[in-house]
Amino acid sequence: MTTAADRQRVYARIAERFPEFVEGVCDLARVPTISARREAETEGATATRRALERFGVPARIVPVPGGPSLVVGEVGEDPRRPTLILYNHYDVQPVDPLDEWTHDPFTPVVESGQLFGRGIADTKGNLVAQALAQATIREVLGALPLNLRFMAEGEEEVGSPHLGAFARRHPGLFRADGACVEAGSHALDGHPQLFMGNKGILYVELRARTASVDQHSSLAAVIPNPAWRLLAALRTIRDDRGRITIPGFHDGMARPTPDALAYLARNPFDPIVYRRVYGAKAVLGGRRRLDRLKAYCYSPTCNIDGIVSGYVGEGSKTINPAWAAVKLDFRLLPGQRPARILARLRSHLRRGGFGDLEVIPRSAFEPGATPVSAPIGQAAIAACQEVYGRAPGVFPWAPGSSTTGYYTSRGTPVVKLPGVAYVGSRVHAPNEHIRLDDARRAIQLAAAMMLRFPEFRPPRRSRR
Amino acid sequence: MTTAADRQRVYARIAERFPEFVEGVCDLARVPTISARREAETEGATATRRALERFGVPARIVPVPGGPSLVVGEVGEDPRRPTLILYNHYDVQPVDPLDEWTHDPFTPVVESGQLFGRGIADTKGNLVAQALAQATIREVLGALPLNLRFMAEGEEEVGSPHLGAFARRHPGLFRADGACVEAGSHALDGHPQLFMGNKGILYVELRARTASVDQHSSLAAVIPNPAWRLLAALRTIRDDRGRITIPGFHDGMARPTPDALAYLARNPFDPIVYRRVYGAKAVLGGRRRLDRLKAYCYSPTCNIDGIVSGYVGEGSKTINPAWAAVKLDFRLLPGQRPARILARLRSHLRRGGFGDLEVIPRSAFEPGATPVSAPIGQAAIAACQEVYGRAPGVFPWAPGSSTTGYYTSRGTPVVKLPGVAYVGSRVHAPNEHIRLDDARRAIQLAAAMMLRFPEFRPPRRSRR
Numbered sequence: 001m002t003t004a005a006d007r008q009r010v011y012a013r014i015a016e017r018f019p020e021f022v023e024g025v026c027d028l029a030r031v032p033t034i035s036a037r038r039e040a041e042t043e044g045a046t047a048t049r050r051a052l053e054r055f056g057v058p059a060r061i062v063p064v065p066g067g068p069s070l071v072v073g074e075v076g077e078d079p080r081r082p083t084l085i086l087y088n089h090y091d092v093q094p095v096d097p098l099d100e101w102t103h104d105p106f107t108p109v110v111e112s113g114q115l116f117g118r119g120i121a122d123t124k125g126n127l128v129a130q131a132l133a134q135a136t137i138r139e140v141l142g143a144l145p146l147n148l149r150f151m152a153e154g155e156e157e158v159g160s161p162h163l164g165a166f167a168r169r170h171p172g173l174f175r176a177d178g179a180c181v182e183a184g185s186h187a188l189d190g191h192p193q194l195f196m197g198n199k200g201i202l203y204v205e206l207r208a209r210t211a212s213v214d215q216h217s218s219l220a221a222v223i224p225n226p227a228w229r230l231l232a233a234l235r236t237i238r239d240d241r242g243r244i245t246i247p248g249f250h251d252g253m254a255r256p257t258p259d260a261l262a263y264l265a266r267n268p269f270d271p272i273v274y275r276r277v278y279g280a281k282a283v284l285g286g287r288r289r290l291d292r293l294k295a296y297c298y299s300p301t302c303n304i305d306g307i308v309s310g311y312v313g314e315g316s317k318t319i320n321p322a323w324a325a326v327k328l329d330f331r332l333l334p335g336q337r338p339a340r341i342l343a344r345l346r347s348h349l350r351r352g353g354f355g356d357l358e359v360i361p362r363s364a365f366e367p368g369a370t371p372v373s374a375p376i377g378q379a380a381i382a383a384c385q386e387v388y389g390r391a392p393g394v395f396p397w398a399p400g401s402s403t404t405g406y407y408t409s410r411g412t413p414v415v416k417l418p419g420v421a422y423v424g425s426r427v428h429a430p431n432e433h434i435r436l437d438d439a440r441r442a443i444q445l446a447a448a449m450m451l452r453f454p455e456f457r458p459p460r461r462s463r464r
Numbered sequence: 465m466t467t468a469a470d471r472q473r474v475y476a477r478i479a480e481r482f483p484e485f486v487e488g489v490c491d492l493a494r495v496p497t498i499s500a501r502r503e504a505e506t507e508g509a510t511a512t513r514r515a516l517e518r519f520g521v522p523a524r525i526v527p528v529p530g531g532p533s534l535v536v537g538e539v540g541e542d543p544r545r546p547t548l549i550l551y552n553h554y555d556v557q558p559v560d561p562l563d564e565w566t567h568d569p570f571t572p573v574v575e576s577g578q579l580f581g582r583g584i585a586d587t588k589g590n591l592v593a594q595a596l597a598q599a600t601i602r603e604v605l606g607a608l609p610l611n612l613r614f615m616a617e618g619e620e621e622v623g624s625p626h627l628g629a630f631a632r633r634h635p636g637l638f639r640a641d642g643a644c645v646e647a648g649s650h651a652l653d654g655h656p657q658l659f660m661g662n663k664g665i666l667y668v669e670l671r672a673r674t675a676s677v678d679q680h681s682s683l684a685a686v687i688p689n690p691a692w693r694l695l696a697a698l699r700t701i702r703d704d705r706g707r708i709t710i711p712g713f714h715d716g717m718a719r720p721t722p723d724a725l726a727y728l729a730r731n732p733f734d735p736i737v738y739r740r741v742y743g744a745k746a747v748l749g750g751r752r753r754l755d756r757l758k759a760y761c762y763s764p765t766c767n768i769d770g771i772v773s774g775y776v777g778e779g780s781k782t783i784n785p786a787w788a789a790v791k792l793d794f795r796l797l798p799g800q801r802p803a804r805i806l807a808r809l810r811s812h813l814r815r816g817g818f819g820d821l822e823v824i825p826r827s828a829f830e831p832g833a834t835p836v837s838a839p840i841g842q843a844a845i846a847a848c849q850e851v852y853g854r855a856p857g858v859f860p861w862a863p864g865s866s867t868t869g870y871y872t873s874r875g876t877p878v879v880k881l882p883g884v885a886y887v888g889s890r891v892h893a894p895n896e897h898i899r900l901d902d903a904r905r906a907i908q909l910a911a912a913m914m915l916r917f918p919e920f921r922p923p924r925r926s927r928r
Contacts, residue, residue, distance in 0.1 A: 036779030094781050100677065158779055199682065203780050212743025213564065216892040217793050218663065218863035220767035222735040222760050223744045227768035227790075231695050232704045240696045271686040278786075279676025280687045281820070296686050303684035304691035305783055306774035311791065315500030315622055316667045316826045317558050318793055318864075319769055319892050322742075326691075327775065329681050329782055356745070362780045399682035400782075428680040428783050 002141065002451050004386075010140045010451070011387065011444040017136055018440050022115065024051050024128040026108040028090065029117040035091035035155045041068035048090040048127065048152045049073075055131035056138065057150060067162030068154030072173070075134060076147035082454055083147040085179035085412065087403060088127040089156035092119035093428045100430035116433040125420035125434055126183040126442070127152055133446035145454045149176060153403070159203060159363020160403055167406045178376040178453065179407040180446075181368075183419020184398065186438045187269050188277070192384050192418035192445070194392040196377055197369025197408065200332035201401035202341050203305075206230060206349075207358040209323040214310070217318035226324040227309040233354040234326065237345070238302045242284070244330070246348045249300070252335040254367075256298055260396040263372055264293050267393035269423075271296050277424040297396055301331045327362070331399065338364035366405025369397040370413040375456040380415045382456075383448035387441060392418060417445055466605065466915050468850075474604045474915070475851065475908045481600055482904050486579065488515050488592040490572040492554065493581040499555035499619045505532035512554040512591065512616045513537075519595035520602065521614060531626030532618030536637070539598060540611035546641035546918055547611040549876065551867060552591040553620035553646070556583035557892045564894035580897040589884035589898055590647040590906070591616055597910035609918045613640060617867070623667060623827020624867055631870045642840040642917065643871040644910075645832075647883020648862065650902045651733055652741070656848050656882035656909070658856040660841055661833025661872065664796035665865035666805050667769070670694060670813075671822040673787040678774070681782040690788040691773040697818040698790065701809070702766045706748070708794070710812045713764070716799040718833075720762055724860040727836055728757050731857035733887075735760050741888045761860055765795045791826070795863065802828035830869025833861040834877040839920040844879045846920075847912035851905060856882060881909055 028051050033044035045061050045068060052059040052073040059073035068091065076083075095105040095118050103109045108117035115125075130150070137144055151173065153163055167174050184193045208226040215223060238244050256264075270289045274280045285295030309324030311317035330341055346359055370376060372394055384392040398416055407414050420439040426432045492515050497508035509525050509532060516523040516537040523537035532555065540547075559569040559582050567573045572581035579589075594614070601608055615637065617627055631638050648657045672690040679687060702708050720728075735756045738744045749759030773788030775781035794805055810823055834840060836858050848856040862880055871878050884903040890896045 036777070036781060094775065094777065094779075096775070096777065097678075157782075201782070203782065205780075210745055211738075213890065213895075214561075214893045215738070215742050215744075215890075216864060217765075217767045217769055218795060218865070219738060219742070220765040221763045221795065221863055222748045222756060223738055223742065224746055224748060225768050227771050228702070228704075228706075231698060234695060235699055238692070242692075274675075274679070274683060274687055278679045278683070278687065280679075281674055282688055284686045284688060292686060299685045301681075301684040303681045303782075303784055304689050304773060304788075305681055305781060306776045306785070307691050307788070308772050308776035309768060310770035311558065311560070312770045312772035312789075313500070313558065313560065315558075316669075316791060316793075317500060317769060317892065318621075318665070318667065318767075320767055321770070324768075324771070325776075327780060329684075329780075331682060331685065399685055400680060401682070426677065426679075428781070429678045431677075 001455065002145065006141055007386065007448065007451055010137055010447050013140050014133065014136050014443050014447060015440060017132060021128055021132050021439060021443060022110065024054055025120055025125050027051065028124045028128060029108045029120050030106055032106045033091045033154060034094050035158045036094050041154055044090045044154055045069040045071050051128055052131055052150055055135035057131055059150065064162050064166045071152040073150035074148065076144055078147060081146045082177035083149060084450065084453055085149045085151060085176045085407065086130045087151045087179055087181045088123045089153045090124060091154045091157050093157050097430060102431055113436050114433045115436060116431060118432050121421035121425035121432050121434050122427040123182045125439060129420055129439060129443040130446045133443050134450060137447055137450060144450060146450060156402060159365060161363060163403060163406065171410055174406050174412060175410045176412050179412045179414045180417055181404045181407060181414050182402050182416055184416040186418055186422035187393065188273055188423060190438060191268060192388050192392040193269060193395065194380055194384060194418060195395045195398035195416040196372050197397040197414050198367060198402045198404040199397055199399055200336060200338055200367030200405065201365045202330045202332065202338040203362040203364065204342065204345065205325055205327050205360040205362055206233065207323060207325045211322045214319045214322050217320050220320045223320055225320050227321065230324040230326055233349060233357055236352050244300060244302050246344050248344050249341060253300065254334040259371065259373060263394035264297065265290055267293065267395065269293065269393045273423060296399055298333065300333055300336065303329050305329055331401065332367050334367045334369050336367060338366065365401040365403065366409065368404030368408035368414060370408065370415065374413050376413040376415045379453045379456040380417055380449060383445055383452045384418065387445045387448050417449055418442060465919065466609065470605055471850065471912065471915055474601055474911050477604050478597065478600050478907050478911060479904060481596060485592055485596050485903060485907060486574065488518055488596065489584055489589050491515065492588045492592060493572045493584050494570055496570045497555045497618060498558050499622045500558050505618055508554045508618055509533040509535055515592055516595055516614055519599035521595055523614065528626050528630045535616040537614035540608055542611060545610050547613060548914065548917055549613045549615060549640045549643035549871065550594045551615045551643055551645045552587045553617050554588060555618045555621050557621050561894060566895055577900050578897045579900060580895060582896050585885035585889035585896050585898050586891040587646045589903060593884055593903060593907040594910045597907050598914060601911055601914060608914060610914060620867060623829060625827060627867060627870065635874055638870050638876060639874045640876050643876045643878045644881055645868045645871060645878050646866050646880055648880040650882055650886035651857065652737055652887060654902060655732060656852050656856040657733060657859065658844055658848060658882060659859045659862035659880040660836050661861040661878050662831060662866045662868040663861055663863055664800060664802055664831030664869065665829045666794045666796065666802040667826040667828065668806065668809065669789055669791050669824040669826055670697065671787060671789045671824065675786045678783045678786050681784045684784045687784055689784050691785065694788040694790055697813060697821055700816050708764060708766050710808050712808050713805060717764065718798040720758065723835065723837060727858035728761065729754055731757060731859065733757065733857045737887060760863055762797065764797055764800065767793050769793055795865065796831050798831045798833050800831060802830065829865040829867065830873065832868030832872035832878060834872065834879065838877050840877040840879045843917045843920040844881055844913060847909055847916045848882065851909045851912050881913055882906060
């Protein structure tokens with residue numbers, strides 16, 4: 001057991017070693033690992049192993065059949081101590097629209113206390129932060145009070161299509177006393193945000209085709225237009241208030257627990273901040289902060305990620321296009337299953353007379369969450385309290401999706417500690433960046449979690 | 465007055481001179497005059513003048529303030545003879561999607577009796593056809609029985625935004641005893657199609673913006689999605705049966721006259737052919753041929769020419785986009801005015817709570833048509849009968865749009881003679897082409913119209 005004074009020495013040393021974090025993350029962020037295009041996979045895995053080994057974590061590159069490799073780094077193998085998984089991914093989202101970036105996305109730049117580059121917030125920065133945290137503990141205190149298992153995969157941003165099968169063949173890798181699955185965030189004022197899991201996601205593409213080639217638009221009088229056809233189908237999926245109208249969609253969906261609501265009521269975060277952060281013209285959920293927070297956490301969504309048909313260039317072109325396509329994502333709450341939602345979407349379209357539409361599932365993540373009352377949640381709150389001097393804002397789960405379900409489904413409790421990002425990090429969008437002050441705290445917090453987690457004596461996990 | 469035997473000599477000579485048509489149109493079609501991008505305007509005007517002068521038509525390039533020049537060629541100035549305007553345009557539609565072309569769009573190629581290239585069907589081929597027709601009449605018969613005024617502009621495909629003001633300053637150029645405005649077409653079996661005018665068009669772009677930048681798609685729970693916003697507006701404009709639901713949209717719209725319907729009933733064309741031509745999965749209008757023909761001619765449309773929002777590349781990207789845009793064209797019947805429809809669209813959106821949408825008018829053409837009972841219609845029918853040995857299919861107007869209103873509004877009767885194209889010409893689409901057999905007939909028909917039009921003694925037009 002460490003003393004508070006020991007831990008303060010660790011936090012102070014992290015502040016001194018902070019330049020090593022910047023150096024490490026820049027090295028990693030220069031590799032353009034866009035998984036949607038399967039770019040730089042080998043280079044990405046190698047750079048990730050290098051990032052771990054730079055901080056004394058022995059790491060190996062584990063092939064994942066059909067997909068990019070998993071990088072696994074392990075420190076400590078003492079069976080009397082708890083084991084904490086630190087899950088991240090080394091792949092990133094596409095960078096377009098490129099002309100909206102003020103810096104090259106793969107040439108990291110520090111400017112006004114911010115570090116810009118694709119993937120730095122989501123989530124290369126967190127991997128380097130955790131690596132530096134454990135190295136500093138070992139430097140200052142000589143040893144870690146727990147075992148760590150770093151896991152970094154290369155296809156999270158496309159829904160980890162190959163990791164599910166891999167996890168079924170190697171379930172032990174996904175079982176531990178706890179897992180930090182990617183990371184939480186910071187509010188604009190630096191207040192830490194702790195998430196107890198993730199929403200799930202089903203990502204599908206719908207395509208309508210009404211002809212084999214585009215035609216002169218005058219023929220719209222007799223040849224159906226595919227975009228109108230697609231729109232007619234879309235309006236049966238979601239109403240104008242955003243409520244999803246697929247029968248059975250909400251079956252089994254988690255409802256707020258009193259405990260989760262009590263934490264939410266004390267959570268100062270207000271989604272109204274997105275007016276400032278993203279220039280949002282409106283913020284949904286209601287006039288009260290808590291209603292907006294509840295919408296943020298408890299509204300499943302059907303979002304249009306992209307839609308395209310016909311001529312989208314400059315000027316005008318008069319055509320009746322041959323086809324139209326939309327990319328949709330459904331964010332799901334615990335209790336909802338992507339495979340079941342997909343089946344219901346298909347039968348709903350068929351029954352509504354839209355059997356001609358092609359439904360192409362693109363990716364899915366199960367939702368997954370752990371109650372905040374669990375030891376891992378209480379340890380995370382204690383760690384935040386120590387580093388930030390205040391309790392974190394606690395969310396029942398993050399609005400985004402990740403591999404969380406791979407852990408929770410194997411009995412591993414999960415948490416997303418406040419990481420290097422903040423709500424203005426423009427994750428998945430142009431000009432992704434982090435604030436260096438947030439990052440410094442996130443590294444200290446990662447160390448605090450490593451030091452405090454064993455105190456909360458999680459019950460020994462059952463070996464299944 | 466010519467004799468039938470004289471005219472047959474002209475038609476025979478046209479068949480001999482046909483290679484000059486191919487050569488002339490290839491020369492013109494090599495110039496990439498895409499008006500949506502204002503490309504090759506000067507080169508296009510020069511090549512057009514060259515195409516006319518090649519056939520002995522003295523031509524001049526007339527500047528149009530703000531736009532590409534008008535090319536005017538005149539033959540004959542005898543005030544006792546009728547004057548016929550031959551209107552065409554030397555600009556073309558954009559060529560994308562380029563990968564669907566089997567030949568380079570601006571390298572004309574003859575293959576299996578077909579001539580491929582952007583703009584050859586619409587409408588560079590018709591200009592060259594008419595030029596060769598008058599040259600052959602003069603060669604065989606020594607003189608023309610009427611005056612001709614060739615007019616070729618360079619921005620028809622974007623709605624001739626500068627020609628309206630030009631026409632108001634030079635109304636005399638647009639007044640004559642008749643005008644052949646571009647051309648009609650051929651059915652698959654080669655049957656000639658005669659149109660007595662054009663539908664009008666209003667082309668607008670609608671844009672929704674809900675934020676200043678794209679966001680992670682999990683934020684769709686609290687930030688409205690612009691594509692859903694746009695779709696909500698679109699569903700108030702048109703119902704699922706294709707009927708436009710803007711109040712007042714149909715006010716003043718022409719209804720079928722008994723005369724027009726009688727011609728339509730005898731017109732063998734069946735839009736069902738588009739199943740074969742464009743691979744259309746369905747053809748609208750009803751189970752009877754005449755119902756489909758009536759839909760083709762008398763249904764105003766609201767067509768989606770293009771729609772775009774968010775990520776439309778390969779794979780998946782999870783974003784809530786910042787904006788969405790749709791390009792719409794409304795095809796209008798005589799009696800409907802683009803400016804009035806635009807005003808009604810704007811107020812409809814505003815009243816429906818969609819005042820946040822940006823409405824950008826892109827282009828417009830007034831509808832315009834002449835009754836088939838008029839001398840120009842009867843002359844065209846007689847000319848078709850002579851060249852094709854059968855009556856043409858007569859349509860009250862073409863489903864497409866052009867500058868027709870510039871002529872009809874100045875008292876000039878209009879007609880669209882069957883031209884070089886056929887219903888499979890893929891006008892505005894990849895692999896635009898004509899069949900050489902159709903083209904040969906179209907040249908003969910142009911000559912027949914020049915020779916027969918004076919017989920029908922149109923009443924002297926009033927000089928206004």
